[in-house]
Amino acid sequence: SASCGDGRKRRVCYYYDPGIANVDYGADHNMVPRRVAMAHALVEKYGLLADMERLRVRPATEAELRAFHDDAYVRLLRDITPDAYHDGDLRDRARACRVGVPDPNEPEAGGAGAYIYDNPVIDGLWDYCLRYAGGSLAAARALVDGSSDIAINWSGGMHHACRGKASGFCYVNDIVLAIQELLKHFERVLYVDIDVHHGDGVEAHFKRESRVMTVSFHLYDIDRRGDKFFPGTGKAEDVGEGDGKYYTLNVPMKAGMDDERYQQLFRPIMDEVMEKFAPDAVVLQCGADSLYGDRLGEFRLSVKGHAGCVSYLRSFNVPLLLLGGGGYTVNHVASCWCYETAVAVGKEKEISDEIPFHGYEHYYKDQGYKLHFTVPKKNGNKKDDLIDKIKQDALMNLAMLKP
Numbered sequence: 001s002a003s004c005g006d007g008r009k010r011r012v013c014y015y016y017d018p019g020i021a022n023v024d025y026g027a028d029h030n031m032v033p034r035r036v037a038m039a040h041a042l043v044e045k046y047g048l049l050a051d052m053e054r055l056r057v058r059p060a061t062e063a064e065l066r067a068f069h070d071d072a073y074v075r076l077l078r079d080i081t082p083d084a085y086h087d088g089d090l091r092d093r094a095r096a097c098r099v100g101v102p103d104p105n106e107p108e109a110g111g112a113g114a115y116i117y118d119n120p121v122i123d124g125l126w127d128y129c130l131r132y133a134g135g136s137l138a139a140a141r142a143l144v145d146g147s148s149d150i151a152i153n154w155s156g157g158m159h160h161a162c163r164g165k166a167s168g169f170c171y172v173n174d175i176v177l178a179i180q181e182l183l184k185h186f187e188r189v190l191y192v193d194i195d196v197h198h199g200d201g202v203e204a205h206f207k208r209e210s211r212v213m214t215v216s217f218h219l220y221d222i223d224r225r226g227d228k229f230f231p232g233t234g235k236a237e238d239v240g241e242g243d244g245k246y247y248t249l250n251v252p253m254k255a256g257m258d259d260e261r262y263q264q265l266f267r268p269i270m271d272e273v274m275e276k277f278a279p280d281a282v283v284l285q286c287g288a289d290s291l292y293g294d295r296l297g298e299f300r301l302s303v304k305g306h307a308g309c310v311s312y313l314r315s316f317n318v319p320l321l322l323l324g325g326g327g328y329t330v331n332h333v334a335s336c337w338c339y340e341t342a343v344a345v346g347k348e349k350e351i352s353d354e355i356p357f358h359g360y361e362h363y364y365k366d367q368g369y370k371l372h373f374t375v376p377k378k379n380g381n382k383k384d385d386l387i388d389k390i391k392q393d394a395l396m397n398l399a400m401l402k403p
């Protein structure tokens with residue numbers, strides 16, 4: 001295509017399962033799977049499906065989940081339902097795995113309709129897990145078999161899930177599963193995480209592994225009450241262990257990061273990572289809660305700033321797996337992942353800024369029915385000395401990597 005940033009067209013495959021979009025975490029929960037249906041409706045209306053192969057795949061199997069998750073946790077996810085939770089046995093197992101139901105009578109919950117955990121027992125939980133994990137596995141396989149250069153699953157990217165427990169809205173860690181699949185064929189896999197939260201589940205699993213390098217950019221902060229921004233890990237000093245020492249890189253940032261300052265870190269750091277680690281495949285978790293106006297995040301990225309990370313990594317011409325993740329202002333999320341789909345196929349310059357009629361257009365009133373919402377300029381001194389310090393810390397850690 002004439003519009004490719006660097007002139008080379010990519011073969012792109014794309015996973016979308018409408019069954020996932022109907023999953024409901026609960027009325028007042030921040031995680032809204034419908035955002036993926038909204039992104040998909042835009043992708044379709046902008047005509048981008050014609051430029052991609054659509055992956056129509058079976059859900060993951062129980063055995064595939066067990067490649068990372070422990071048996072008892074997999075069985076719990078399979079057996080638990082909102083009703084079954086209320087009989088004692090499953091309830092204790094669920095709570096041990098940090099899965100709960102909203103309950104005003106819970107002593108730990110503290111209030112009406114409160115949730116004990118971030119991970120509620122929801123209708124269709126097992127099916128949901130198998131489907132989003134199946135999508136990431138199929139996307140990884142499309143890179144392994146060489147049929148695609150870029151593979152997309154916006155319903156994946158659940159970076160907090162652990163071997164035996166749920167965490168931070170994530171039940172099954174599709175990223176670990178996808179990376180394990182890539183490792184069957186590729187010698188070195190790079191994981192990059194631009195969600196506003198630290199990619200702790202992925203990092204923890206690979207922190208002793210030199211064939212996988214994990215890099216997370218995230219908000220790292222302690223508020224006035226002394227609470228750490230979730231999950232509270234991901235300091236610059238955490239660099240991995242044993243054989244994996246220096247194959248973990250953390251880039252902790254303060255609230256308010258804008259496009260310019262984010263790219264002042266992302267580009268030089270990723271240049272160095274790509275040169276030193278020379279990955280055979282790249283997995284990019286595109287959590288959209290690093291956008292301006294997110295209900296949980298406190299960064300100020302525009303869609304173009306966020307997508308700048310996608311186009312930058314795409315330009316290295318290494319097989320690329322694009323996953324979703326967080327993102328809690330659903331119109332912003334859908335704009336972002338639609339635009340990033342356009343970046344993947346090389347058509348970002350061709351898609352109009354006018355939101356087409358696609359059934360969800362009323363969500364875009366606040367952004368003037370434009371694909372690109374505006375980020376108000378923030379006056380006040382930019383603490384660029386802080387950016388330099390963060391960059392130096394990261395480059396010092398990278399200098400320890402054997403070339």
Ligand code: ZLS
Nearest residue numbers: 028029030115116117118168169195197230289325326327
């Ligand atoms: O990276 O901060 C926490 C943990 C808690 C506070 C919330 N309670 C329920 C549990 C204990 C300390 N959790 C974070 C999780 C953020 C997950 C980000 C996922 C990802 O983007 C990848 C997908 C958190 N922040 C905000 C909330 N939880 C939160 C706020 C409001 C609510 C409503 C719904 C649910 C419970 C009440 C909830 C969570």
Ligand code: CA
Nearest residue numbers: 193195197217
């Ligand atoms: Ca991150």
Ligand code: ZN
Nearest residue numbers: 195197289326
């Ligand atoms: Zn997040």
